[in-house]
Amino acid sequence: MIFVNYIRCKVVLAELAIMILLFFPAYSAAGTNDINNRLLTESGIITGYGTGDVKEGNYEPILLIWHLGCDLKRFIPELKNYSGTFSVYLEPQINPVFERETDLEFGVGVGLKYLHPVTEEISAYIFGSVGPHYITVQTTDQANGFIFSDTIGAGFSFFLTEKSSLNLGYRFRHMSNAGIKKPNGGINTHFGTIGYSVYF
Numbered sequence: 782m783i784f785v786n787y788i789r790c791k792v793v794l795a796e797l798a799i800m801i802l803l804f805f806p807a808y809s810a811a812g813t814n815d816i817n818n819r820l821l822t823e824s825g826i827i828t829g830y831g832t833g834d835v836k837e838g839n840y841e842p843i844l845l846i847w848h849l850g851c852d853l854k855r856f857i858p859e860l861k862n863y864s865g866t867f868s869v870y871l872e873p874q875i876n877p878v879f880e881r882e883t884d885l886e887f888g889v890g891v892g893l894k895y896l897h898p899v900t901e902e903i904s905a906y907i908f909g910s911v912g913p914h915y916i917t918v919q920t921t922d923q924a925n926g927f928i929f930s931d932t933i934g935a936g937f938s939f940f941l942t943e944k945s946s947l948n949l950g951y952r953f954r955h956m957s958n959a960g961i962k963k964p965n966g967g968i969n970t971h972f973g974t975i976g977y978s979v980y981f
Contacts, residue, residue: 823850825978833970888914
């Protein structure tokens, strides 16, 4: 059964990778219209390794995230006075978990991000998000199934061009289900992440 779940996980991940590879370059190559004509102003991919603990052992997910951002300057004109960028973002994700056994997380995060230039090529960012997830892990710490994910983090964006960046970051994530099911001890995970973004 574990082997079958592992194969299913691999198939889903392969399908997700193909969708991203097909859609991401086509979207990023779209015209460079003014920000007022675009809803999305950032599209990126994020991966990372996480480590946490449950009573039965380690909990080690691998993040596979699609980051879609919208600059709030379009809706709040006062933000144009700031040198940084405030954005709202959506992060659909599917994350395999390889320790203690093969498990899976999937869901979406909705959050806010602030990106502030440090030099011409480097910017620092902070962010926070919440969102519904589904997990398959079997542990006495936390009921599996529907759950909420709360994430905060920070990092640096290294601009490779004016419209693209390599992103290195840290995120802390807490998952629990708000008392819908027992047990509800929560799972806390620390992540190191790397990603690539294009800006429109």
